[in-house]
Amino acid sequence: MKILVVSDSHQQTTNLEHILKKEADAKAVIHLGDGAEDLDFCLPLTAHKMIWRVRGNCDPLACGLKEEQIFDIDGATVLICHGHKYNVNYGLQSLYFAGLSHSAKVCLYGHTHVQKADEAEGILFLNPGAVKDHRYALLFIENGDIKFELKQF
Ligand SMILES: [Mn+2]
Numbered sequence: 334m335k336i337l338v339v340s341d342s343h344q345q346t347t348n349l350e351h352i353l354k355k356e357a358d359a360k361a362v363i364h365l366g367d368g369a370e371d372l373d374f375c376l377p378l379t380a381h382k383m384i385w386r387v388r389g390n391c392d393p394l395a396c397g398l399k400e401e402q403i404f405d406i407d408g409a410t411v412l413i414c415h416g417h418k419y420n421v422n423y424g425l426q427s428l429y430f431a432g433l434s435h436s437a438k439v440c441l442y443g444h445t446h447v448q449k450a451d452e453a454e455g456i457l458f459l460n461p462g463a464v465k466d467h468r469y470a471l472l473f474i475e476n477g478d479i480k481f482e483l484k485q486f
Pocket of ligand 1: 443444445
């Protein structure tokens with residue numbers, strides 16, 4: 334399954350729409366916060382897609398989104414969070430232990446606005462960068478097999 338991973342759109346819905354059009358064949362969209370509600374302004378581009386999103390430190394409490402979600406996609410456990418609660422600005426150690434404790438294969442986070450992929454103990458840590466800065470990522474999961482691409486436009 335092709336999954337579009339975005340973060341930190343910070344109200345740049347024009348950029349978000351551009352990405353959604355470019356990757357229109359993605360079956361799912363994951364927004365990692367700070368602009369998580371921006372997806373609501375991108376209908377009908379998000380219609381018929383699975384959507385997962387989490388609240389970032391700049392998103393209002395009233396948006397009602399959780400700060401973290403853990404779910405399975407085609408045989409792989411995925412943990413998503415904005416990252417501020419795990420202090421990702423100072424390294425990935427806390428997120429690494431969260432990933433380990435949930436047996437995650439992929440941990441997705443944002444917040445730093447730095448597009449980055451790391452691997453530790455078979456866990457992929459992926460930050461798609463900021464939509465605001467024309468960055469996003471693609472994740473492909475098939476039968477537990479994981480591939481990714483870091484993109485810019
Ligand atoms: Mn943030």
